[in-house]
Amino acid sequence: MRSVRKLLAAGALVLAGLQAVLAAPADVLVSTEWLEKNLNDPKLRIIEVSVNPGVYERGHVPGAVNFSWHTDLVDPVRRDIVGKENFEKLLRTAGVSTDSTVILYGDTNNWFAAWGVWVFDVYGIKNVKLLDGGRKKWEAENRPLAAVAKAPVPGNVRVVEVNDKLRARLPDVLAAAEKRSDVALVDIRSADEYQGKIFAPAGVQELAIRAGHVPGAVNVPWGEAVAADGTFKPVEELRKVYAAKGIDGSKPIITYCRIGERSSHTWFALTKLLGYEVRNYDGSWTEYGNAVGVPVTNLAGTVWGGK
Numbered sequence: 001m002r003s004v005r006k007l008l009a010a011g012a013l014v015l016a017g018l019q020a021v022l023a024a025p026a027d028v029l030v031s032t033e034w035l036e037k038n039l040n041d042p043k044l045r046i047i048e049v050s051v052n053p054g055v056y057e058r059g060h061v062p063g064a065v066n067f068s069w070h071t072d073l074v075d076p077v078r079r080d081i082v083g084k085e086n087f088e089k090l091l092r093t094a095g096v097s098t099d100s101t102v103i104l105y106g107d108t109n110n111w112f113a114a115w116g117v118w119v120f121d122v123y124g125i126k127n128v129k130l131l132d133g134g135r136k137k138w139e140a141e142n143r144p145l146a147a148v149a150k151a152p153v154p155g156n157v158r159v160v161e162v163n164d165k166l167r168a169r170l171p172d173v174l175a176a177a178e179k180r181s182d183v184a185l186v187d188i189r190s191a192d193e194y195q196g197k198i199f200a201p202a203g204v205q206e207l208a209i210r211a212g213h214v215p216g217a218v219n220v221p222w223g224e225a226v227a228a229d230g231t232f233k234p235v236e237e238l239r240k241v242y243a244a245k246g247i248d249g250s251k252p253i254i255t256y257c258r259i260g261e262r263s264s265h266t267w268f269a270l271t272k273l274l275g276y277e278v279r280n281y282d283g284s285w286t287e288y289g290n291a292v293g294v295p296v297t298n299l300a301g302t303v304w305g306g307k
Helices: 002-022 032-037 084-093 108-122 134-140 170-177 191-195 235-243 261-273 284-288
Strands: 044-048 101-105 128-131 184-187 253-256 278-280
Touching (some): 108 134, 253 284
Parallel strands (some): 184 253
């Protein structure tokens, strides 16, 4: 028995070590200090993905190009991410080449920039990093901003693969809700959204007719992954935050929110920093909460959003 315990302990240490290697923050995050020092690197491509109108135009990281989440990173006809051909064209116009290092950043705590990283991963683009703390930290530190956008020299990157394993669909989430698959569900919305007290954050337009959460999902609001300045918490602290809710990487994970942007932030933390196997459900609550025939857990007793 003692030898078995030793083997199990050794296995756990090996697993932790492998996860630590996968989760090396320097491989997926850059600091504001590092980015300012490397602004003139010819192989660096900086992309802003913000959601608030006029933010990029008011001033942006020097050399950055602007991707609109609503038009550039989604399909304008279908509710879907941008198609493969249009994404390749977008990247080439932004100056991205096969040897480029891409840095993404944005407003609202990097939610939409993290969405961008997820889309880049779906299409197999390598060497993509997130600016830790995003636009808010860059501005708070009074680092340089440019008001004039310069068109980069077109790049030569090619999109040759599509990794659908990073995406969760409604049937995947329903299977987990009905316990037909052994998948951990992480709802990263606020506690009031999770419990069904509110249908969506105040002022948003994308709504669901039902409130509550997917049965079996645990609630770990996205904000628990970040420090006061918007940077990600240290890896070991992150591991404890999620382990406290039963999320330890021992089974596949699906993250979701309302429209998929906040959940991509948690997807980044769980995948890139902790090395867990995670899919982002970009349909999220606006799809699930409007779907017919799916189970909903509503702790607040709200039945539906119509009156």
